[in-house]
Amino acid sequence: MSRQGVADPVRALADYRRGDFLFATQQRTLFARGVEREVPFTGGSWRPSDLDDAATPLAVGVLPFDLTTGPAPRLVVPRELRVAGPAHERVRALPSRDVGVPERLVAVPEQDKHVDAVARALIPLRDGVLRKVVLARVLDIAFATDVDPARVLHNLIADNPDGFTYAAALPGGRTLVGASPELLVRRYGTHVVAHPHAGTAPRSTDPDVDEANARGLLASAKDKTEHALVVEAVVEALRPFCRTLDVPSAPSLAPTPAVWHLGTEITGELTEPDEVSALELATALHPTPAVCGTPTNAARELVGELEPFDRDYYAGAVGWVDAAGDGEWAVAIRCAEIADRSMRLYAGGGIVAASDPDAELRETSAKFNTLLQAMGVDLDP
Ligand SMILES: C=C(O[C@@H]1C=C(C(=O)O)C=C[C@H]1O)C(=O)O
Numbered sequence: 001m002s003r004q005g006v007a008d009p010v011r012a013l014a015d016y017r018r019g020d021f022l023f024a025t026q027q028r029t030l031f032a033r034g035v036e037r038e039v040p041f042t043g044g045s046w047r048p049s050d051l052d053d054a055a056t057p058l059a060v061g062v063l064p065f066d067l068t069t070g071p072a073p074r075l076v077v078p079r080e081l082r083v084a085g086p087a088h089e090r091v092r093a094l095p096s097r098d099v100g101v102p103e104r105l106v107a108v109p110e111q112d113k114h115v116d117a118v119a120r121a122l123i124p125l126r127d128g129v130l131r132k133v134v135l136a137r138v139l140d141i142a143f144a145t146d147v148d149p150a151r152v153l154h155n156l157i158a159d160n161p162d163g164f165t166y167a168a169a170l171p172g173g174r175t176l177v178g179a180s181p182e183l184l185v186r187r188y189g190t191h192v193v194a195h196p197h198a199g200t201a202p203r204s205t206d207p208d209v210d211e212a213n214a215r216g217l218l219a220s221a222k223d224k225t226e227h228a229l230v231v232e233a234v235v236e237a238l239r240p241f242c243r244t245l246d247v248p249s250a251p252s253l254a255p256t257p258a259v260w261h262l263g264t265e266i267t268g269e270l271t272e273p274d275e276v277s278a279l280e281l282a283t284a285l286h287p288t289p290a291v292c293g294t295p296t297n298a299a300r301e302l303v304g305e306l307e308p309f310d311r312d313y314y315a316g317a318v319g320w321v322d323a324a325g326d327g328e329w330a331v332a333i334r335c336a337e338i339a340d341r342s343m344r345l346y347a348g349g350g351i352v353a354a355s356d357p358d359a360e361l362r363e364t365s366a367k368f369n370t371l372l373q374a375m376g377v378d379l380d381p
Pocket residue numbers: 134136182197198199200261290291315333334346347348349350351367
């Protein structure tokens with residue numbers, strides 16, 4: 001990755017303002033500001049050499065959930081780039097920031113309607129027409145004053161030491177903020193890594209319950225099925241590009257502060273690294289059955305029928321790619337879109353034939369906690 005000086009991660013975060021891009025991982029904090037130019041990304045035709053003459057030979061941004069009918073990908077070559085070390089530990093030592101007091105909260109759909117939607121999805125799943133579908137719901141939260149994305153971002157970084165914490169500008173002055181545990185794909189030279197997550201159990205403050213939840217997840221046939229479909233799809237999507245692929249035979253526990261997941265880290269070596277950038281790998285993989293379903297098109301159609309809102313950039317991807325084709329893309333989940341005085345929080349879960357609609361509702365509630373905690377809000381969504 002090219003860099004313009006090594007920056008201080010806390011300073012970069014303190015400087016963050018609406019419109020900037022920030023991507024914080026255990027390895028580094030990437031901060032980008034301004035638009036030297038927009039990258040007209042329309043899918044497979046893009047080449048990293050498009051960045052060769054840029055002052056900052058790197059593009060950052062977001063892909064929508066639906067690359068054909070959704071909003072356009074927003075990828076920019078920034079005017080300013082700062083790359084710093086990891087931010088989490090130092091930010092955690094700082095006081096949390098006040099996000100404001102929510103005035104009104106609307107669940108879309110209402111909780112019982114989400115349960116109904118899951119029950120409806122079970123029909124094609126039990127008929128065998130579909131193997132998995134991911135259904136999401138949103139919380140629309142209104143505030144009396146403007147919400148500052150920098151404050152939410154600060155708290156997300158403090159709360160979530162692992163994974164990918166991000167803020168990215170969206171069209172219309174909105175900001176996508178989130179803390180995703182899930183690596184869609186990373187490419188460095190010939191080396192490729194994907195770390196799909198699927199299968200979820202709640203965390204508990206009682207250590208015995210917490211451990212029992214984790215053990216239950218590892219043993220759950222339903223969750224293992226949900227997970228295996230994602231691994232299968234990721235391997236299938238990566239195989240044409242890779243001369244070797246290492247796929248663990250069973251998933252591992254992947255904890256976040258809000259939930260337990262099953263995760264499988266898949267690594268590979270590219271056959272022709274000059275031919276495929278991190279961004280192209282991301283679009284070859286996206287949307288995985290972790291956020292859409294199996295088979296992909298039928299699942300996407302059902303998502304459109306059953307979810308009474310547009311996913312927009314939720315369940316898309318967020319990350320960066322440089323002129324060498326290296327880059328890192330996280331699945332854009334555990335996130336919210338911030339617009340002036342409102343926030344829209346998203347959470348979804350994978351449904352298979354053995355799923356229980358009430359448990360699926362609880363799973364989305366647990367996932368909302370990543371954002372609600374960063375907002376200092378304690379409620380049962
Ligand atoms: C769709 C979301 O999460 C995805 C769905 C999961 C599941 O169904 O178990 C687990 C991790 C994510 O891949 C979300 O957080 O909104």
